[in-house]
Amino acid sequence: MKARHDQHFLRDRRAIERIVALSEVSGRNVLEIGPGEGVLTAALLQAGAKVTAIELDPSLVEGLEERFAGEIRAGTFTLIHGDAVRVPYPAFDIVVANLPYSASSPITFRLLDAGFERAVLMYQREFAERMAAPVGTPECGRLSVMVQTYAEVKLCFNLPPGAFSPPPQVASTVVRLTPHEPPHYIADREVYAAVVRELFSHRRKTVRNGLRGGRGALGAENVERAIAGLPEEILSMRPEELSLMVFALIANLCTASA
Template identity: 65%
Template sequence: MSAPRDQHFLVDRRAVEKIASFVDVSGRRVLEIGPGEGVLTRALLDRGATVVAVEIDPALVEELEVAFADEIAEGHLVIVPGDARKADLPPFDIVVANLPYSASSKITFRLLEIGFEVAVLMYQKEFAQRMIAPPGTPNVGRLSVMVQTYASVKPLLDLSPSSFRPKPQVRSWVVRVTPHEPPYPIMDRKTYADVVRVLFSHRRKTVRKGLRSGKDSFPPETIERTVAGLPDDLLQRRPEDLTLEEFALIANLMSGCPGNE
C-alpha cells in the first residue's frame, strides 16, 4: 500500500515495540493519531490498552476496520475518522502517536489545551529540537515557549529514515511530553498565547517594537500601558532572549490593563 501524502509508516518493529513500552498503557485509554496500517495500534492493544485511533485517510479507515473488527466489536478499539486538528475526540488518558509532520504544531497545541497524563510522540527531529530549545539559543521560538510553559519534554529515541516507508528526508525523534502547571502565574492563557505569537511574529524586532506591531491582537491603549509598565532593559531585548517568567510578566500586564478584551 502506498502512503498518503505526508504520512510515513513506521516499519521498524523494534522501534514499534519500544514506543509502545515507554509508558504503561495497560488498562488505559490511549489516543493514537495517524495509526496508518495499525502496527503501533496492535502493539498498544497487545499491552492491554483501549485505543482511540484518529485516521484522516478514508481508505486506511476501511482497512483498519477490517483488520481490527474483533477488537472494535469488543470495545478495545475506537476508530475516529477525521483530522486530529479539529475532530471531536473521545476521552483519553495517554497519547502515543507518530504525528504527521505538517500538522505537528497544531496537534501539539491542541493536545496541551485538552490535557492528558503523558504522551509519547514522534516528530521530525528538527521540530522536536525546537520544542526543547532554551531561551537565548537560535532554535527558540513560539513552539519552545508554549510547550515549555505547559509541559516538560524528554527525548527517548532517534530514528533514521530507513525506519519508515516511504523514507522521509529527515530523522525523527520520539519524545515523552509530561504536562505541568506553568512555572509562573498566568492570568489569562489566551492572552499569554497571543503575546508569545505576536512577539515571535516579529522576532527580529525588540520587545517594544514587537508589542506595538500587535495592534491586530490588542487595543493600542492596552499595548501602550503594558509598554509603560515594563523595564526598559526588557523592552530593548528580542523575544528569543526572554525567559518564561518575562513572557508571563508581559502577558499579565496585558491581561490586567483596562480596555483589554
C-alpha cells in the same frame, strides 16, 4: 503503499516496542493519531491499552476496521474517521502518535489544550529539537516557549528514514511530553499565547516594537499598559532572550482588567 496525507508508516519493530514502553499504557485510555495500517495500534492493544484512533485516509480506515473488527466488537478499539487538526477529541489519558509532519504544530497545541497524563509523539527531528530548545537561547522560538510552559519535553530517541515505509526525506525523533502547571502565574492563557505569537512573529524587533506591531491582536490599550509597566531592560530585549517568567509578566500586563 504510497503515503497519503503526509504519512510514513513505522516498520521498525524495536522502535514500536520502545514507544509502547515509554507510553506505559496498560489499563489506560489511549488516543492514537494517525494509526496508518495499525502496526503501533496492535502493539498498544497487546500491551493492555483501550485505544481510540483518529485516521483521515478513508482507505486506511477501511483496512483498520477489518483488521481490528474483533477489538471493535469487544469495545477495546474505537476508530474515528476525521482530521486530527479539527475533529473533537474523546476523553483520554495518554496520547501516542506518529504525527503527520505538516500538522505537527497545530496538533501539539490542541493536545496541550486538551490535557493528558503523558504523550509519546514522533516528530521530524528538526521540529523536535526546536521544541526542546532551551528558552532564553537563540535556538528557542514560539514552539519552545509554548510547549515548555505547559510540559516537560524529553527527546527519547532518533529514527532514520529507513525505519519507515515509504521512507521520509528527514530523520525523526520520538518525544515524551509530561504536562506540568506553568512555572509562573498566567492570568489568561489565550492572551499569553497571543503575546508569544506576536513577539516571535517580530522576533528581530525589540519587545517594545514587537508589542506595538501586535496591537491589532493584543489591543492598543493593553500594549501601551504593558510597555508602561515593563523596565527598559526588558523592552530592549529580543523575544528569544526572554524567560518564561518574563513572557508571563508581559502577558499579564496585556490582560485587560475585569
